[in-house]
Amino acid sequence: MSALAFARPDTSAIPIDLVTRDGVEAWLANLSETQTTWVRGQGFAGQPGRLVLIPDGDGTLARVGYGDPRSPRKRFAFAALRDRLPEGSYYIAGELTGDDLSEAALGWLLAGYSFERYKSAPAQNALLVAPEGVDATRIETIAAGETLTRDLINTPAEHMGPSDLEISVRALAENYGARISVITGDTLLNEGFPLVHAVGRAADRAPRLIDMRWGKGAQRVTLVGKGVCFDTGGLNLKPVAAMGLMKKDMGGAAMVLGLARMIMGSGTDITLRVLIPAVENAVSGNSFRPGDILTSRKGLTIEINNTDAEGRLVLADALALADEEETDLIVSMATLTGAARVAVGPDLAPFYTDDEGLAAALSEAARRVADPVWRLPFHMPYETMIEPRIADLDNAPKGGFAGSITAALFLRRFVERAPRYLHFDVYGWQPTAAPGRPVGGVGQGTRALFDALPEFLGT
Ligand code: BES
Ligand code: MN
Ligand code: ZN
Numbered sequence: 240m241s242a243l244a245f246a247r248p249d250t251s252a253i254p255i256d257l258v259t260r261d262g263v264e265a266w267l268a269n270l271s272e273t274q275t276t277w278v279r280g281q282g283f284a285g286q287p288g289r290l291v292l293i294p295d296g297d298g299t300l301a302r303v304g305y306g307d308p309r310s311p312r313k314r315f316a317f318a319a320l321r322d323r324l325p326e327g328s329y330y331i332a333g334e335l336t337g338d339d340l341s342e343a344a345l346g347w348l349l350a351g352y353s354f355e356r357y358k359s360a361p362a363q364n365a366l367l368v369a370p371e372g373v374d375a376t377r378i379e380t381i382a383a384g385e386t387l388t389r390d391l392i393n394t395p396a397e398h399m400g401p402s403d404l405e406i407s408v409r410a411l412a413e414n415y416g417a418r419i420s421v422i423t424g425d426t427l428l429n430e431g432f433p434l435v436h437a438v439g440r441a442a443d444r445a446p447r448l449i450d451m452r453w454g455k456g457a458q459r460v461t462l463v464g465k466g467v468c469f470d471t472g473g474l475n476l477k478p479v480a481a482m483g484l485m486k487k488d489m490g491g492a493a494m495v496l497g498l499a500r501m502i503m504g505s506g507t508d509i510t511l512r513v514l515i516p517a518v519e520n521a522v523s524g525n526s527f528r529p530g531d532i533l534t535s536r537k538g539l540t541i542e543i544n545n546t547d548a549e550g551r552l553v554l555a556d557a558l559a560l561a562d563e564e565e566t567d568l569i570v571s572m573a574t575l576t577g578a579a580r581v582a583v584g585p586d587l588a589p590f591y592t593d594d595e596g597l598a599a600a601l602s603e604a605a606r607r608v609a610d611p612v613w614r615l616p617f618h619m620p621y622e623t624m625i626e627p628r629i630a631d632l633d634n635a636p637k638g639g640f641a642g643s644i645t646a647a648l649f650l651r652r653f654v655e656r657a658p659r660y661l662h663f664d665v666y667g668w669q670p671t672a673a674p675g676r677p678v679g680g681v682g683q684g685t686r687a688l689f690d691a692l693p694e695f696l697g698t
Contacts, residue, residue: 243348243382245375246328246366254332255303255320258285266304271296278304288316290323300325302332309339314609315675318346326364341373342609348382349675354393380504381689385682387411388490388497392667392680396469396486400444401517404466404489408449408515411496415503417453417511431536432516432560434552439518441473441526446518448557451499456509458568458696461561461657464495465550465573466517473520473546474528481577487680488550490667491573492517498572498685505689508698514561516553520546532630535559537653542627545635550575551649552634558653567696568597569654572663572684578642579664588612588683591647592661597695601661604691605684612684615664617651618644625649 246252258266263285267275274293283291289306303324308316317335335343347367353360369375391399391407399407405421412419424445427436432448439446449466467488471477477485492515499513527533531543533552537559541552550573561569579589590612592598598614605612624645627633632652636645643664654660669681692698 242379243351243386244379245344245348245369248368249328252328252330252368253300253302255305255329256332257307257334258304259307260285274301288319290320292325300327303329307334313674314611315342315346315349315673317343317674318350319674321347321350321365322363324365328366328368330368331370335370336372338607340370341378344370344373344375345378345381346675348378349385352386352389352675353677354390354679356390356394356398377505380501381686383504384497384499384501384685384689387500388493388682388685389680391493391496392487392490394486396519399486399489400468400519401439401442401447401466402444404468404492404515404517405447405449408451408496408513411500412451412453415453417451417503419449419451421447421449423447432556434533434535434541434556435516435518437527437531437533438467438473438520438549438553441523442519442521444468444519446516448560449513449515449517451513453499453503453511454507454509456507456698458698459510459512459566460568460570460692460696461512461514461566462495462498463514463554463557463561463569463571464493465489465491465554465571465575466515467550467553467574468517468519470520470547470549471522473522473549474526475546476522477547484668487667488520488574489517490665490680491550491571491575491663493680494572494663494665494667494682494685495570497682498688501685501689507693509693509696512561512566514557516557518549518553520549535653539632539652540630541632541634542630543634544627544637548635548646551646554650555653558650562654562656566657568659568661569657570661570663570688571650572665574667575664576643576646578639578646580666582615582643583613585666585668585670586611588663588665588687589615589643590661590663590684591615591617591651592659593617594659594661597659597661597691600691600695601687604694605687608686608690610684610686612687615644615647617648621645622648
């Protein structure tokens with residue numbers, strides 16, 4: 240997979256005109272008579288999403304007319320153009336400005352993504368010259384982060400086990416001069432990560448806690464990503480339909496790594512730490528069991544009422560570690576609950592925070608960068624739902640009410656010191672092809688966070 244990048248500035252690049260139904264006559268007035276006849280003959284009148292390729296007198300492609308596809312129903316709509324164009328360099332001629340222009344440029348790059356580890360895809364050689372007025376380097380950095388996220392999620396569990404995930408983090412760390420340390424297998428018990436060990440111990444591939452540090456900025460941000468490389472559900476085995484996509488259960492890890500790639504690649508002035516509990520939730524004679532009571536790193540005891548609620552367990556130990564040092568913000572990202580998917584579907588990333596300023600900054604940024612998020616509440620009255628009779632916490636409250644909220648409340652119990660905690664319960668998968676987003680792994684909330692954070696933290 241080659242990097243998603245803009246074309247070099249090219250004087251022979253072909254202009255793309257964005258045309259509306261209302262603007263079509265004025266636009267035609269600037270074309271030659273032959274071209275006007277051609278465009279009318281094609282039935283092009285600025286219909287949204289319609290395309291007309293306009294030749295020169297000598298029959299070469301001179302310009303492209305594109306019916307303005309922008310609609311509240313579809314983000315990155317502009318990018319749908321990319322694979323309908325012949326090979327060449329293009330530029331956007333007018334119309335789009337500001338955030339719309341950045342969205343179009345990023346969408347174009349993302350439309351060039353395909354997962355090619357196992358099968359090559361047809362080359363997409365319609366390249367875009369970076370529009371004036373957008374930060375091209377920044378957009379390429381964002382696309383590179385998103386590419387990393389997608390590649391990690393798309394890679395099947397067989398080739399993306401805990402050790403493979405570690406190798407990917409090591410490669411990333413190496414690229415940006417980040418430091419990394421990893422605690423693996425039974426050493427997790429000595430080092431105080433009993434939940435990571437309990438969830439991961441049944442798999443042939445050893446569980447581990449990956450810890451990466453980068454940067455020297457005054458503001459300290461710790462990202463924690465759920466790295467369940469495959470989720471069978473454990474002894475509470477998932478049924479067929481629910482297990483099919485569970486290679487994506489390391490989506491939270493893939494997203495924090497994609498975000499880290501953006502932060503490090505852009506040289507954001509913060510101190511960054513990334514923690515990933517990487518495990519496989521497998522079935523074996525030594526699996527943890529329903530009814531077990533486990534003591535977490537933090538000391539809180541947890542009654543296991545469903546071994547399929549494993550994400551909150553491994554995150555609990557990682558969050559406890561994150562909270563042991565001074566930070567300005569702790570963020571967790573996880574494919575944590577089916578309930579989140581039921582509540583908001585695959586397009587919206589639900590997030591939780593008690594910090595009003597952070598929530599507002601994030602929602603604003605999400606709009607700017609076309610990365611939709613939706614706030615859900617840490618609703619205190621539901622705390623009783625996660626408190627069982629004979630332990631401190633219940634990992635799978637009965638009744639199934641508010642499953643995403645109770646999971647978020649569970650995680651929050653492990654963050655006490657940090658002045659701000661932000662949690663994303665993401666889906667991480669694009670179920671049907673959309674512009675810039677083929678079916679497969681996809682980042683959610685990462686671009687919004689990347690945009691909001693420095694502004695919010697004042698760095
Ligand atoms: N990884 C799943 C959640 C998930 C499923 C996310 C499908 C996205 C799509 C998680 O480990 C899980 O199984 N959660 C259970 C929790 C329940 C047993 C309390 C769930 O949501 O059903
Ligand atoms: Mn599960
Ligand atoms: Zn899971």
